[in-house]
Amino acid sequence: MKKHNFSSGPAILPQSVFEEASNACVDFAGMGLSILEISHRSPEYVAVYEEAISLIIELLQIPDDYEVLFLTGGASSQFFMSAMNLLEKNETAGYVDTGSWSAKAIKEAQNFGHINMLASSKEKNYTYIPKGYTIPSNLKYLHLTSNNTIFGTQYKEWPDTSVPIVCDMSSDIFSQELDIQRFGLIYAGAQKNLGPAGVTLVIIRKDILGKVERVIPTMLDYKTHIAKKSAFNTPPVFPIYVCMLTLRWLKAQGGIGVIKTKNAAKAKLLYDEIDRNSCFQGTTDKGDRSTMNATFVSTNADYDQAFLDLCNSTNISGVKGHRSVGGFRASMYNAMDIGSVEALVAVMKEFEDKL
Amino acid sequence: MKKHNFSSGPAILPQSVFEEASNACVDFAGMGLSILEISHRSPEYVAVYEEAISLIIELLQIPDDYEVLFLTGGASSQFFMSAMNLLEKNETAGYVDTGSWSAKAIKEAQNFGHINMLASSKEKNYTYIPKGYTIPSNLKYLHLTSNNTIFGTQYKEWPDTSVPIVCDMSSDIFSQELDIQRFGLIYAGAQKNLGPAGVTLVIIRKDILGKVERVIPTMLDYKTHIAKKSAFNTPPVFPIYVCMLTLRWLKAQGGIGVIKTKNAAKAKLLYDEIDRNSCFQGTTDKGDRSTMNATFVSTNADYDQAFLDLCNSTNISGVKGHRSVGGFRASMYNAMDIGSVEALVAVMKEFEDKL
Structure with missing residues (x-):
């Protein structure tokens, strides 16, 4: 799959x-x-x-x-x-x-x-x-x-x-x-x-x-x-x-204008969830957030491995954060469909609900 | 094909x-x-x-x-x-x-x-x-x-x-x-x-x-x-x-020993034909001939395009010589089966026979 x-x-x-x-x-x-x-x-x-x-x-x-x-x-x-x-x-x-x-x-x-x-x-x-x-x-x-x-x-x-x-x-x-x-x-x-x-x-x-x-x-x-x-x-x-x-x-x-709009929609979806979800928080100034790479950490160190395990079990790959920041990083390049971001957001919600 | x-x-x-x-x-x-x-x-x-x-x-x-x-x-x-x-x-x-x-x-x-x-x-x-x-x-x-x-x-x-x-x-x-x-x-x-x-x-x-x-x-x-x-x-x-x-x-x-023997057989097959065939001649000193790249020219400039055309029509690709030498170059790297060299030799014979 x-x-x-x-x-x-x-x-x-x-x-x-x-x-x-x-x-x-x-x-x-x-x-x-x-x-x-x-x-x-x-x-x-x-x-x-x-x-x-x-x-x-x-x-x-x-x-x-x-x-x-x-x-x-x-x-x-x-x-x-x-x-x-x-x-x-x-x-x-x-x-x-x-x-x-x-x-x-x-x-x-x-x-x-x-x-x-x-x-x-x-x-x-x-x-x-x-x-x-x-x-x-x-x-x-x-x-x-x-x-x-x-x-x-x-x-x-x-x-x-x-x-x-x-x-x-x-x-x-x-x-x-x-x-x-x-x-x-x-x-x-x-x-x-x-x-x-x-x-x-x-x-x-x-x-x-x-x-x-x-x-x-x-x-x-x-x-x-x-x-x-x-x-x-x-x-x-x-x-x-x-x-x-x-x-x-x-x-x-449709070219770069169209892809920019799609990228903005993907980024908004994920950052809105990072800001809403009690288990996570963003790591950068909101005005400078990348539309390509969303970095975020958990609000409790105990969540880190549990969230990565949940991602792995739901076909979500590559969200472990870089060691310089820790936590998580979700990269949403041009070729990523918004459906993949929706899947990640659903897993973030599921993680919060299960606590 | x-x-x-x-x-x-x-x-x-x-x-x-x-x-x-x-x-x-x-x-x-x-x-x-x-x-x-x-x-x-x-x-x-x-x-x-x-x-x-x-x-x-x-x-x-x-x-x-x-x-x-x-x-x-x-x-x-x-x-x-x-x-x-x-x-x-x-x-x-x-x-x-x-x-x-x-x-x-x-x-x-x-x-x-x-x-x-x-x-x-x-x-x-x-x-x-x-x-x-x-x-x-x-x-x-x-x-x-x-x-x-x-x-x-x-x-x-x-x-x-x-x-x-x-x-x-x-x-x-x-x-x-x-x-x-x-x-x-x-x-x-x-x-x-x-x-x-x-x-x-x-x-x-x-x-x-x-x-x-x-x-x-x-x-x-x-x-x-x-x-x-x-x-x-x-x-x-x-x-x-x-x-x-x-x-x-x-x-x-079988490793490099085996491939060396195969390379020598391929090179011998082609160089023997270059030396035998009245339409072609080698361009280098025989003792220094490469087993990887055989360079040769035709004995009559009129043959050049005709031979390339015959190669093209018989699925033989890439034998046009480099402009520094002219004529033809047949590269016979490790992955080439001797069957491909046999095919080239057959075309060289056919070319001579048709004259």
């Missing part, structure tokens, strides 16, 4: 995508070959890649002065690649520390230039998104983490600045519309709303590149991958194919 | 692997979840990873002082990562230039230390493997490319040296036994004998690490991935799973 998958990532994708991907593993596009054995120079793979890029441009309304790339190495590689490509040794970039991933981005960027940490919510265990800090206009860029998967917070509006924003959107890209022009660089590990683990999306405004003096290894230079359409070396063919299928699904759903 | 897949990479894998991978895309290990949506921290994924590593250690008989890693970024990333991690700015590494991939490795390594190019076969368009050159004993390492996918040459014996060898084995790893102790570092893009595109194998002797002064980004430091068992960041779950299935298949075949 299919489980309700609340995993924080790698995460749920549409069931139709799993079925199409399954078929392609045996025979792809009538080629008489598996997608796992075809050349990345074949017309059939090139068509997959080009459709994926076109769908991203269409769904996010990306202007012509940007490039869209599929790389590897995850957001963890973008932490250093972004600074290596954009920040000269004597220049300063601004960073906002909203959780473990921001902190890692800061650590890696420090090797390449000056880092001005503009704000941090670390002193309250990252339970809110800092606001109202000053952003110097001479920063090379401002680095943000749009959604904090571990701590369950999310930016509801972007800071008001003319400095180009570099943003790690791994866990909420494609969940809401974006004014792309606010961003110099967006990066995202695929394994939440976009596809399976093993590929990283990069959206970059071309004019911010080529301005640092340092020697950059060919594979770490965004310009390499722009020139070679993400195929300077052999790309991760199958992960990119699954991204393309997921993007097709998103378009067929 | 299933094609005979002679693609140079991504390349043929066992049919049983395609079928198992296909099933796992819908329901993996009875979890009620697709392999594409499960956490890389789940016990089920960790078991896949550990089985893959154990199989590699067993099949290649890797001693305890080595680590086996699954990374991303392909051999193209190992070109710079190997030098970045192993070569101090004032130290010298030796490189042998046997083709396009060697040349790229040299280009990337030059940013990190001194490169002594010990030998090159470039002046004869890489049609042979250089031999008999002197290897200074003070080199930090000696870099080789074991098999040259594009040019169809392969080392039949390793140079006699006490210098640790760093070797790009992307296109022939798991095709023959190795005396691992000769090597300090072995790396290989998976997409030939090991698995699908999207993951890179690294085998490294631990004592060669930690000896350079430069700052290495966390994701580019082999020590990071050793400490975190290739899961410092989210690994490419599905590509690693498919590698594990392919390694299981290899063990079930």
Whole structure:
């Protein structure tokens, strides 16, 4: 029986995508070959890649002065690649520390230039998104983490600045519309709303590149991958194919406007129950709650294992909280049907009723 | 109808692997979840990873002082990562230039230390493997490319040296036994004998690490991935799973000794026909011929398209040669049955007979 998958990532994708991907593993596009054995120079793979890029441009309304790339190495590689490509040794970039991933981005960027940490919510265990800090206009860029998967917070509006924003959107890209022009660089590990683990999306405004003096290894230079359409070396063919299928699904759903409304309804349903139910409480400031990852704890430590056991017995998977927060975390990415959130809410009510 | 897949990479894998991978895309290990949506921290994924590593250690008989890693970024990333991690700015590494991939490795390594190019076969368009050159004993390492996918040459014996060898084995790893102790570092893009595109194998002797002064980004430091068992960041779950299935298949075949014998039989069959058939000729020195990639040209330029057309009409796929050599290239990786080589040989005979 299919489980309700609340995993924080790698995460749920549409069931139709799993079925199409399954078929392609045996025979792809009538080629008489598996997608796992075809050349990345074949017309059939090139068509997959080009459709994926076109769908991203269409769904996010990306202007012509940007490039869209599929790389590897995850957001963890973008932490250093972004600074290596954009920040000269004597220049300063601004960073906002909203959780473990921001902190890692800061650590890696420090090797390449000056880092001005503009704000941090670390002193309250990252339970809110800092606001109202000053952003110097001479920063090379401002680095943000749009959604904090571990701590369950999310930016509801972007800071008001003319400095180009570099943003790690791994866990909420494609969940809401974006004014792309606010961003110099967006990066995202695929394994939440976009596809399976093993590929990283990069959206970059071309004019911010080529301005640092340092020697950059060919594979770490965004310009390499722009020139070679993400195929300077052999790309991760199958992960990119699954991204393309997921993007097709998103378009067929009605696009990002429609999915945003669905995401809001799912989040409201769950957060309303967290606030109502006497056994649970949320862990973040209400105004900063993530629509993707709802973090909550029980009001009595004795409940923790009992609630997880009840979830396990009712086909609800992946709700154990990250050790940094404890308790529970329910991730509700694009592909999750509201029926799964209803199932979780029903179990929360049942848990309260049984006490 | 299933094609005979002679693609140079991504390349043929066992049919049983395609079928198992296909099933796992819908329901993996009875979890009620697709392999594409499960956490890389789940016990089920960790078991896949550990089985893959154990199989590699067993099949290649890797001693305890080595680590086996699954990374991303392909051999193209190992070109710079190997030098970045192993070569101090004032130290010298030796490189042998046997083709396009060697040349790229040299280009990337030059940013990190001194490169002594010990030998090159470039002046004869890489049609042979250089031999008999002197290897200074003070080199930090000696870099080789074991098999040259594009040019169809392969080392039949390793140079006699006490210098640790760093070797790009992307296109022939798991095709023959190795005396691992000769090597300090072995790396290989998976997409030939090991698995699908999207993951890179690294085998490294631990004592060669930690000896350079430069700052290495966390994701580019082999020590990071050793400490975190290739899961410092989210690994490419599905590509690693498919590698594990392919390694299981290899063990079930009887291991590397058995597959080496099969590879030799396939190569002999094809090269004998290339040498016999009046329409074709080989492009490399006979003693250096690759068992993985046979390169050959026609004896009359008029034959080129006609032979490719005949291949296409008889379900033989992927034999068009690389533009650097022209003509034809038939890749016969581990998973190819000799029946496919027999089919190609039959078509070559048919082509000659029809003239």
